[in-house]
Every structure is written in C-alpha cells, then in structure tokens.
Amino acid sequence: MDIEFIEHHEPAAPSYRQIFIVPERDVNGHIIGSIAFGRDITAIREAELKLKHFIENLPGMAYTFQVSGGQARFPYVSPGIEELYGLQPRDVMDDMMPIHMLAPPEDRLRIEAAVAESGRTMTPFRIESRVCRPGLPVRWLDVRSVPDKQADGSVVWHGIMLDITERKQVEAALRASEERMRLFFESTLVGMAITSPQKGWLQVNDKICQMLGYSREELTQLTWAQMTFPQDLATDLTLFERMLGGEIDNYALEKRFVRKDGGIVFTDLVVGCARQADRSVDYVLAMLEDITERKRAEQARQAYEHSLECMDSVNIAILAATNPEQMMRNVLGVVLTFFDCDRAFLLYPCDPTAPEWRVPMERTRSEYPGQLASGMGAVPMDEDVAGILRTLLDAKGVVKFGPGAERAIPSNLVTQYGVRSLLSMALSPKLDKPWQFGIQQCDHSRSWTRDEEELFEKIGWRLSDALTSLLMYRNLQAREQEFRTLAENLPDSLIRYDSQGRRTYVNPALKRMFATTAEQLIGKTLQETNPTSMQMPQSYQCALAHTLATGERSEFEIQLPSSDGSIRTGLCIIAAERAPDRQIIGAISIGHDITERKRNEAELERYRNHLEQLVEERTQALSSAKEAAETATRAKSHFLAAASHDLRQPLQAIGLFNQALSMTKLDEEQRRISRNISKSVKSLGELLNGLLDLSRLDAGIIQPHPEAIQARRLLRMMGAEFDALAQEKDLHLDLFCPRQGLVLFSDGSLLLTVLRNLISNAVKYTESGGVLVGIRKRENRALIQVWDTGIGIAPGQIDSIFEEYFQVANPQRDRAKGVGLGLTIVKRLSQLLGIGLSVRSQEGQGSVFELSVPLNMSSDPQVPVRATSMPQKTVVxxxxxxxxxxxxxxxxxxxxxxxxxxxxxxxxxxxxRSAEEALACPQTMAVDHYISDYRLPGINGLALLEALQASSGVPIKAVVLTGNTSPDQLTLMQSSRWQVLFKPIDLSTLLSAMGL
Structure with a gap:
C-alpha cells in the first residue's frame, strides 16, 4: 500500500511525501513483518498543480479521446469544455455526440477522416473546426491530437482544443485589408507604385504603365528620376532625401513626368515609406493621379483669359486711333507687352515680286532696335526676304522660324538684326496689298506655344480688319474730296437730297444759274424753296418723289427761266443713293443745260431732211445704173457661156482625136506635132476653165466648206502635181513644212485651186532657179508663201496683176503663160475663204505671194485633208x-x-445620138458605165440618166459632159447626183471621174 501526506512548514510552502508499505513473508508465504519506503513527491505535486492550473485556464480544453466497441467517448475533458461547447465533462464521458453535433457537417467529415488516418498511421493530427452553438457566434477551434496505443491494442488520443476565433477574425480582417489594398493598388483610378530607396520601380499597377507609356518590364530598367521632367527633379529629390533621412515620413507635390513618346504628364504625387526596425526605409509607396487634363484646362482657361485681355487691349488700341499710323503703333505696343518679345513690326508690302520693302511701324525693346530705327526707309528686295514673304503667302496662316521650327531664319536677319526666333503671318486687308505682321525674339531661342500662335493669329485677323476699315475710311475721305472737287467745278448743276427730299448739297453752278445762295436751299424741300426762279415744274417733283420711293433712275427734259430771264432747256437725271444694305437714303440730281444742243438738233434736223431728199434722188439714179450693170453682166455671162460651149465641143474632139493619135505608132516629127497640138488645146482649155471659174463665182454657187487640212499632205500633193513641170524647165521645186506639222482650217478644194494658180504662175514665169513653197505658223494662223526667182513685177503693176486678163511682161500674148485669169481667181477665192493675200516683188529678182490661212483649233489634229483630184500623167x-x-x-x-x-x-x-434612141435599145441596160452629153435633142442627159436609174435595180455609174458654163447651168449641175465634167476633157480626167 502507499500513503501520501503533506507536511506543513510555516512560513515555507508545504511538502508532499509518499510512503510505500510492502508485506514481508517467510518461505512459506506467511507474513512475518512489513517493509516501508518513503519519498518526497513535492516536485511532482507542484508540477501537477501547475499543469492543472494551465489546463483549467487554457483558452480551450484538454481531452482524452477513445473509440471502443464502436462507441466514441471522452474519458477526460478539462473544464474548458463548458466555455467552448456549453457542456459539462460528464456530458461527453460516455458519448462524444453532444460535441460532434455542434460542428458543421463538412467539419465533422474532416474530423472523422483525420481520426481514422491518425489511428491507422499512429501519427498526430491537427485540424481546424468550427463550433456552431445556437444563438451564439461561430467559434473556431485548433484541434491537435496525439495517438497512444494501449496494451490491449486500443488507441487513445490525448489532445487539446484551442479557441482561435480571434486569430481567425484577425486573419480574415487582414485578408480583407490585403484584398482592399490589392484592389486599390490595381485600380485604374490612380497610379500606384512601390519603389526602392534607390529610386527603382519594384512594382507598378496598370495605371502607371498607361500614364507613362512603358511596360512593367521597361519600367524595372529605369528609375523615376530618369523619367522626371527636368525642371521638377530638384524639388522631388530634396523631399525624397529628407524622407530617407527620417525628417519626414511622407510628402506630396505636383510633378511632371516625361512619357516614353516624349509627351508630358502632369501628376499629383503622394509618397510614403515603410521603415525597418532601425528606422531605415524598407520600400517606398507612391500614388500618382493624372491631372494632365485638369492642368490643360487650367492652362486653356488662363490662355483664354490672357487672350481676352490681350484682344481687349488690342481693340482699345484700335478704337483709340484716328489714323493708321497711330493704330499700328498702339497695337504693336500691346503685342510687345503681352508676348514679352523683343520686337513687333509691320512690313509692307508682303509681295516677293515687289522691287523694295519698308517697315512702316515697329515697337522694340530699347536694346534691340529694328529696321525703322535705322532710318533706312525702303530697302531693295533680296531673295532672303522674298523667300519669307513667299512662305507667308503660301501658308495663309501663322509660320514659325528659328531653331526647332519648320523653317530656318535667313542668316542676314541673324547677323543684322540679331533675330533668333520669328513668328509671322501675312495680313490681307481689302483695298490694299498684303502686309507682313511679325514678332521677334533676340535674346534667346524661343519655342512659341500653340496658345501663343492662336492669339497671334487672332491679333493678325483683327489688325487686318482694322487696316481694311481705316483704309476704306481714308479712301472714302479721298473719294468725298474728289466728289466735292468734281461737284464744285462741274459746269452742270448738282443737287443732293436726303430720303425726305430735303436738299443737303448744291454746287456753285446751280447757285450761279439761279442767282441764289446755299442758305436759301440747304435743308429745304422743293415746296419750301423761296426763290421763285427755283420753283421746279411738277414733272421734276414727281420724278424726284418716284426715285426716292422706288430707287428707279429718272431722265427727262425740263424748261426753266434763268437769272437773265431767258428760257433754258435742261436734261435732268435723278438717281437714288443707297446704303450698304440697299436702303434708299437719298438722291442726286444732275442738270445739264442743253439749250444750245436743242437748237443745233433742230438745225441738224433741217439739214437731215434735205440730205435724205438728196440721198433718195441719188439712190434712185444709182439703182438704175446698178440694174443696167447687172443686166450687162448677165448678158456677158450668157455670151461667154454660149461662146464657151460652142468652143468646147470642137476643142474636146481635137483633144481626144490627138490623144487617140498619140496612142498609135508615130515618128518623132509626128509626135512633136501632136505635142504642139496638145499644148494649144491645153492653153485654150485653161482659158475656158478660167472663164468657167469666173462664171461659178459670178453665179455665187461656190460655197466654202471648211475642214481640217494637214499642211504636210497638202504640200505633198502640190509636189506630185508640179514636180514634172518644174523638171521640164530644169527648175528645182522646194517644199517646207514644220517638223511637228500644222493643221489648217479651210475649204480643201478651193485652197488647192488657189495654190495651183500661184504655183503654176511661179513656174510659168521662172526660167532659172526655182520655186519654194513654205508653210509656217504665225500665232493662230498659217503663213503660206510661194517664192520664185522669176521675172518679178514692176512696182507700178502690183495693183493690176489681179485684174482680169492682165499679164506681166507678155506683150506678145504668149498663151503658154496663160490668159491672165489665174490671179483674178486667186483673189476672188481668197476673199471667199477669208484668206489674207499679199504680194512682194522685185523686178528681175522674183516674187513672193503670201496667204494667211486659219489654223484648226480642234483638240484632234489627225484629220485627213479631203481628197482632191489630180491630173493623171499617163493612160494605160x-x-x-x-x-x-x-x-x-x-x-x-x-x-x-x-x-x-x-x-x-x-x-x-x-x-x-439621142436619149430616145438609147432608151429604145434593150442593150442599153446591160453595161458597166454611161457617158452622156447634157445638151441632147429632146430629153437632156440628166433626164436620160434618171430614166435609166429608174429602170435599173442597182445604182448606175455615169458621167455627164457639158460645155455650157452659164450661171443657171452651173447651179443646175451642182445638184446632180452624178459627176459633171466640163468640156474640153482629156481621157485621163474622164477615166478618173469614172473611178478607173
């Protein structure tokens, strides 16, 4: 047995003793005595007391937990169970369910799993669980258990449950605080950054990256000092160093950062630090708010207020001025002050083509005098100044010159006037040439801000308007003076009325005319006039009232007595005066004395009537003479046509017989005779063709049809036609046309006739040398020249060569040189075509005939010349x-x-032999071509062809021959659907007309 007792030792603490008594036995097992052992257990009992005190005061409870026979229970529970669960230890000694049911289901599952795992592995477990007592806040427990395996193989867990509710609340609060801090740090409202004491970026939010234009990776390679606007760095560094030194824990300031793209960001910066135990700075927390827009708004407001103040000063300076010079001086003074520049000036004219320029006005600081102060006056224009003026006119706005600006300052302005920065624009006042308006900085290179540019431009516009107004006022004054000078010296009377019909001005001529004074007339109406001589007739009063009411101009004649008593006739004109808004503000009346003119008109009327009588008599005489002349002309034309017809018939026969003869075998003498016959026939044919052309011109049936004509092709045709003739006379024929070619605009056929006659004459009258035909451009016309080295024309005969039948130096009437009709036809065709014709000649040296032909103005010059027939040289x-x-x-x-x-x-x-005979023959229809004379017995040739065409199912091919060249006959032939040839013709011409 054991016995435990306490020994009390006053005043010392008691001690604890324990005695063990063991029976002593003999060999037979009989008790023969006892043996006692004693020990001091004070330390053990004190330790147990302390443990009990600890457990009883534990913020939780201690327990022993056991699972036996499928039943879980708590053999031991400390008194803390009451605080945690509101239970007594006895409530759970045999059954753990009262505790278990106070845990949430998910916690119960976790506890059961932890116990099972711990029993299987014999390892401690620790788990957090909640206690949910009705009506009370949830409590958190830290459950810790150690398994202890018993001798019988069962497992007992010893452990504690600690109340960690406050810790969990602190952790939750800390997490919430950290989440709020994270959300705040990552918000896009402000920039947040954590930096090192060495100014490096440690952590930044998206707003910082957005504000500064850098990525997070780029920022970690930089310091905030490198990104600070230079002018703001010193202030920030001073405050930062004070914070590092412990003088302050935080600071705030407005600060500018330079973005990656070079832009400037204005920020409100708040900086704080976290310190270590030794008070050294661990890290720095910075908050940046982007206030760029606010600063810009403030700057814009300040610039606007500055602009308003400046424009008010400019307007006051303009309104206070009475002349342009004072206005310019006042405005430039305001500009010099508000822009804080060294020189403000106006240059005239802003015209790079002007021979010189001057500075009518400038305002400068005393240390930087300008061009006006030098007294140079007008300065010759040089290329540097002209370049600036040209730039201003092209820009139509403000232009900056100088370092960092779009244009450099010319070196002579730098050296002569010390200009380092220039801001300028062109002013364009109405009624005057442009001016240059500019300000200059000389003491340093200045970067003009956008606000300064806009303000400068506004001042320029206002200055331009002011110049316009003052110039208009000056011009108005000049015009009023001109009007007054004119009115005062005008021989006619002049009266000015206001809108009520009261006189506001009368000129001296009116006062002299009516022997009155201005005082008697000014400010009075017509009805209020006192001098009887100034009583205007009713017609004048009505006209004035009509003009003042409608604005329509009135013009009429009136008769008034003059100061000498005579009646004078006057021509009155009353016109309305209008304001700029077109409202009628008065009228001007001008009276012109036309008494003498009326007398002269009456005298002229008498002379006119007498002259008309004489003209009528002379006209009747001339009309009779004209009719007689026209009758004679018609008789001449009919005679020539009849004679031409009678001559053409035998002449054609001779020509054709001779042509047929030339196709036979002839000896040389016979061929010479045949050629002479051909020449004679040709000469007579040219005479008859000339008469035919004149008849056509007399009949008026030749009408030009202008077309585009390629000059080069025209010359080629002339060369082909006359080259053989020139070679026969051993002459050279030269043709000239510009390489780029020309396109004429005239009637191709008639122009060829003109050229043929001129070139034919040149060849005929040139025995040696040659003929040159050239075409050149003269403005919007072409000059065609025909040069020859022939006999020339005597000065006295120049005017006669275009007369009919006139020939130069041909007294024997050599018909090989024509009959004198070619140049007559050239002149008349030139007049018909509107072609200028002139001639220059030197007797014995040669002549040149010139034609001035219109050029084709069409955008498409590739228009072919109309084909014109050319004589055939041979007949196969x-x-x-x-x-x-x-x-x-x-x-x-x-x-x-x-x-x-x-x-x-x-x-x-x-x-x-006749049309009737041809129509009666069946074989007439089955032919390839018809050749018919026009004048036939009975039915004429045209009627015959019409009858044949009516009987044919296809168009017939035909040629009409005629020797009648009367005007009536020419008009009739002009309307024929078949080609008409005038006798005599040769076989080549006939075949060409037949298309063969």
Whole structure:
C-alpha cells in the first residue's frame, strides 16, 4: 500500500511525501513483518498543480479521446469544455455526440477522416473546426491530437482544443485589408507604385504603365528620376532625401513626368515609406493621379483669359486711333507687352515680286532696335526676304522660324538684326496689298506655344480688319474730296437730297444759274424753296418723289427761266443713293443745260431732211445704173457661156482625136506635132476653165466648206502635181513644212485651186532657179508663201496683176503663160475663204505671194485633208479592157472622137445620138458605165440618166459632159447626183471621174 501526506512548514510552502508499505513473508508465504519506503513527491505535486492550473485556464480544453466497441467517448475533458461547447465533462464521458453535433457537417467529415488516418498511421493530427452553438457566434477551434496505443491494442488520443476565433477574425480582417489594398493598388483610378530607396520601380499597377507609356518590364530598367521632367527633379529629390533621412515620413507635390513618346504628364504625387526596425526605409509607396487634363484646362482657361485681355487691349488700341499710323503703333505696343518679345513690326508690302520693302511701324525693346530705327526707309528686295514673304503667302496662316521650327531664319536677319526666333503671318486687308505682321525674339531661342500662335493669329485677323476699315475710311475721305472737287467745278448743276427730299448739297453752278445762295436751299424741300426762279415744274417733283420711293433712275427734259430771264432747256437725271444694305437714303440730281444742243438738233434736223431728199434722188439714179450693170453682166455671162460651149465641143474632139493619135505608132516629127497640138488645146482649155471659174463665182454657187487640212499632205500633193513641170524647165521645186506639222482650217478644194494658180504662175514665169513653197505658223494662223526667182513685177503693176486678163511682161500674148485669169481667181477665192493675200516683188529678182490661212483649233489634229483630184500623167491602153460603155452624144465629131479614144483604151463602146434612141435599145441596160452629153435633142442627159436609174435595180455609174458654163447651168449641175465634167476633157480626167 502507499500513503501520501503533506507536511506543513510555516512560513515555507508545504511538502508532499509518499510512503510505500510492502508485506514481508517467510518461505512459506506467511507474513512475518512489513517493509516501508518513503519519498518526497513535492516536485511532482507542484508540477501537477501547475499543469492543472494551465489546463483549467487554457483558452480551450484538454481531452482524452477513445473509440471502443464502436462507441466514441471522452474519458477526460478539462473544464474548458463548458466555455467552448456549453457542456459539462460528464456530458461527453460516455458519448462524444453532444460535441460532434455542434460542428458543421463538412467539419465533422474532416474530423472523422483525420481520426481514422491518425489511428491507422499512429501519427498526430491537427485540424481546424468550427463550433456552431445556437444563438451564439461561430467559434473556431485548433484541434491537435496525439495517438497512444494501449496494451490491449486500443488507441487513445490525448489532445487539446484551442479557441482561435480571434486569430481567425484577425486573419480574415487582414485578408480583407490585403484584398482592399490589392484592389486599390490595381485600380485604374490612380497610379500606384512601390519603389526602392534607390529610386527603382519594384512594382507598378496598370495605371502607371498607361500614364507613362512603358511596360512593367521597361519600367524595372529605369528609375523615376530618369523619367522626371527636368525642371521638377530638384524639388522631388530634396523631399525624397529628407524622407530617407527620417525628417519626414511622407510628402506630396505636383510633378511632371516625361512619357516614353516624349509627351508630358502632369501628376499629383503622394509618397510614403515603410521603415525597418532601425528606422531605415524598407520600400517606398507612391500614388500618382493624372491631372494632365485638369492642368490643360487650367492652362486653356488662363490662355483664354490672357487672350481676352490681350484682344481687349488690342481693340482699345484700335478704337483709340484716328489714323493708321497711330493704330499700328498702339497695337504693336500691346503685342510687345503681352508676348514679352523683343520686337513687333509691320512690313509692307508682303509681295516677293515687289522691287523694295519698308517697315512702316515697329515697337522694340530699347536694346534691340529694328529696321525703322535705322532710318533706312525702303530697302531693295533680296531673295532672303522674298523667300519669307513667299512662305507667308503660301501658308495663309501663322509660320514659325528659328531653331526647332519648320523653317530656318535667313542668316542676314541673324547677323543684322540679331533675330533668333520669328513668328509671322501675312495680313490681307481689302483695298490694299498684303502686309507682313511679325514678332521677334533676340535674346534667346524661343519655342512659341500653340496658345501663343492662336492669339497671334487672332491679333493678325483683327489688325487686318482694322487696316481694311481705316483704309476704306481714308479712301472714302479721298473719294468725298474728289466728289466735292468734281461737284464744285462741274459746269452742270448738282443737287443732293436726303430720303425726305430735303436738299443737303448744291454746287456753285446751280447757285450761279439761279442767282441764289446755299442758305436759301440747304435743308429745304422743293415746296419750301423761296426763290421763285427755283420753283421746279411738277414733272421734276414727281420724278424726284418716284426715285426716292422706288430707287428707279429718272431722265427727262425740263424748261426753266434763268437769272437773265431767258428760257433754258435742261436734261435732268435723278438717281437714288443707297446704303450698304440697299436702303434708299437719298438722291442726286444732275442738270445739264442743253439749250444750245436743242437748237443745233433742230438745225441738224433741217439739214437731215434735205440730205435724205438728196440721198433718195441719188439712190434712185444709182439703182438704175446698178440694174443696167447687172443686166450687162448677165448678158456677158450668157455670151461667154454660149461662146464657151460652142468652143468646147470642137476643142474636146481635137483633144481626144490627138490623144487617140498619140496612142498609135508615130515618128518623132509626128509626135512633136501632136505635142504642139496638145499644148494649144491645153492653153485654150485653161482659158475656158478660167472663164468657167469666173462664171461659178459670178453665179455665187461656190460655197466654202471648211475642214481640217494637214499642211504636210497638202504640200505633198502640190509636189506630185508640179514636180514634172518644174523638171521640164530644169527648175528645182522646194517644199517646207514644220517638223511637228500644222493643221489648217479651210475649204480643201478651193485652197488647192488657189495654190495651183500661184504655183503654176511661179513656174510659168521662172526660167532659172526655182520655186519654194513654205508653210509656217504665225500665232493662230498659217503663213503660206510661194517664192520664185522669176521675172518679178514692176512696182507700178502690183495693183493690176489681179485684174482680169492682165499679164506681166507678155506683150506678145504668149498663151503658154496663160490668159491672165489665174490671179483674178486667186483673189476672188481668197476673199471667199477669208484668206489674207499679199504680194512682194522685185523686178528681175522674183516674187513672193503670201496667204494667211486659219489654223484648226480642234483638240484632234489627225484629220485627213479631203481628197482632191489630180491630173493623171499617163493612160494605160488596156485600162478599159472588157468594159462595156454607152456614150450618148448628138455632136457627130465629138461622139466619134470620144468613141475612138475609149475603144483604143480597150472598151466596148455603144454610141447613141439621142436619149430616145438609147432608151429604145434593150442593150442599153446591160453595161458597166454611161457617158452622156447634157445638151441632147429632146430629153437632156440628166433626164436620160434618171430614166435609166429608174429602170435599173442597182445604182448606175455615169458621167455627164457639158460645155455650157452659164450661171443657171452651173447651179443646175451642182445638184446632180452624178459627176459633171466640163468640156474640153482629156481621157485621163474622164477615166478618173469614172473611178478607173
């Protein structure tokens, strides 16, 4: 047995003793005595008391937990169970469910799993669990247990449950605080950053990156000092060093940062620090608010207020001025003050083409005098100044010059006037040339701000308007003075009325005319006039009232007595005066004395009537003479036409017979005779063709049809036509046209006729040397010249060469040189075509004829010249082989000559003497071509062809021949659908007309 007792030792603490008594036995097992052992257990009992005190005061409870027979229970629970669960130890000694059910289901599952795992592995477990007592706040427990395996194999857990509710609340609060801090740090409202004491960026939010334009990675390679606007760095560094030294824990200031793209960001900066135990700075926390827009708004407001103040001062300076010089001086003084510059000036004219320039006005600081102060006056324009003026006019706005600006300052302005920065613009007042308005900085290079540029431009516009107003006022004063000078010296009377009809001005001429004074007239109406001589008739009063009411101009004649008592006639004009808004503000009346003119008109009327009588008598005489002349002209034309017809018939026969003869085998002498016959026939034919052209011109049936004509092709045609003729006379024919070519605008056929006559004359009258035909451009016309080295023309004969039948140096009337009609036709055709014609000549040296022809103004010069027939040089004997032709000709000789020539050319010819005979023959229809004389017995040639065409299912091919060149006949032939040839013709011309 053991016995425990306490020994009390006053005043010392008691001690604890324990005695063990063991029975002593003999060999037989009988008790023969006892043995006692004693020990001091004071230390043990004190330790137990302390443990009990600790457990009883533990913020939780201690427990022993056991699972036996499927039943869980707490063999031992400290008194803390009541505080945690509101239970007594006895409530759970046999059953743990009262405790277990106060835990949430999810916590119970975790506890059961932890106990099972601990029992299986015999390892301690620790878990946090909640206690949910009805009506009370949830409590958190830190459950810790150590397994202890018993001898019987069961497991007992010894452990404690600590109340950690306050810790969990602190942790939750800390987490919430940290979350709030994280949300605040990551918010986009302000920039947040953590930096090192060495100014490096440690951590930044997105707002910082957005504000500064850098990525997080880029910022970690920089310091905030490197990104601070230079002017703001010193202040920030001073405050930062004070914070590092412990003088202050935080600071705030407005500060600018330089963005990655070079832009400036204005910020409100708040800086604080976290310190270590030794008070050294661990890290720095910075908060940045972007206030750029606010600062810009403030700057804009300040600039606007500054602009308003400046513009008010400018307006006051303008309104206070009475002349342009004072206005310019006042305004430039305001500009010099508000822009704090060294020089403000106006230059005139802002014209780079002007020979010189001057500075009418400038305002400067005393240490920087300008051009006006030098007394130089007008300065010759040089390229540097002209370049600036040209730039200003092209820009139509403000232009900056100098370092960092878009344009450099010319070196002479730098050296002569010390200009380092220039801001300038062109002013364009109405009624005057442009001016240059500018300000200059000389003491340093200045970067003009956008606000300064805008303000400067506003001042420039206002200054331009002011110059316009003052110039208009000055011009108005000048015009009023001009009006007054004119009115005072005008011989006519002049009265000015206001809108109520009261006189506001009368000129001296009116006062002299009516012997009155201005005091008697000014300010009074017509009805209020005192001098009886100034009583205007009713017609004048009505006209004035009408003009003042409607604004319409009135013009009329009146009669008034003059100061000498005579009646004078006056021409009155009353016109309305209007304001700029077109309102009628008065009228001006001008009176012109026309008494003498009226007398002269009456005298002239008498003379006119007498002259008209004389003219009528002379006109009747001239009309009779004209009619007689026209009758004679018509008689001449008919005579020439009849004579021409009678001559053309045998001449054609001779020509065709001779042409047929030339196709036979002739000896040389016979060919010479045949050629002479051809020349004679040709000469007579030219005479008749000239008469034909004159008849056409007399009949008025030649009408020009202008078209585009390629000059180069025109010359080629002339060369082809006259080259052989020139070679026969051993002459050279030269043609000239510009390489780029020219396109004329005229009637191609008639222009060719004119050129043929001129070139033909040149060749005829030139025995040695040659002929040059050239075309050159002269403004909007072409100059065509025909030069020759011929006999020339005597000065006294120049005016006669264009007369009919006149020939130069041809007294023997050599018909090889024509009959004198070519130049007459040239002149009349030139007049018809609107072509200028002139001639220059030197006798014995040669002549030049010049034509001035319009050029084609069309945008497309590639227009072909109208084809014009050219004479054929040769006739191939077999050109008509196999063709069937019908010839209708009543003249036997002419018919036989035509038939013979065509047959020798290979044609099968059927000849008829009349239209009736041809129509009666069935073979007439089955032919290839018809050749008919116009004048036939009975039906004429045109009527015959119309009848044949009506009987044919296809268009017939035909040519009409005629020798009648009367005007009536020419008009009739002009309307024919078939080609008409005038006799005499040769075989080549006929075949060409037939298209062969």
């Amino acid at each position: 004997g077999t050109r008509l082989a196999g063709l069937r032709l019908v010839v209708v000709e009543d003249d036997a000789t002419a018919a036989e000559a035509l038939k013979l020539s065509l047959e020798m050319a290979g044609a099968q010819v059927t000849l008829f």
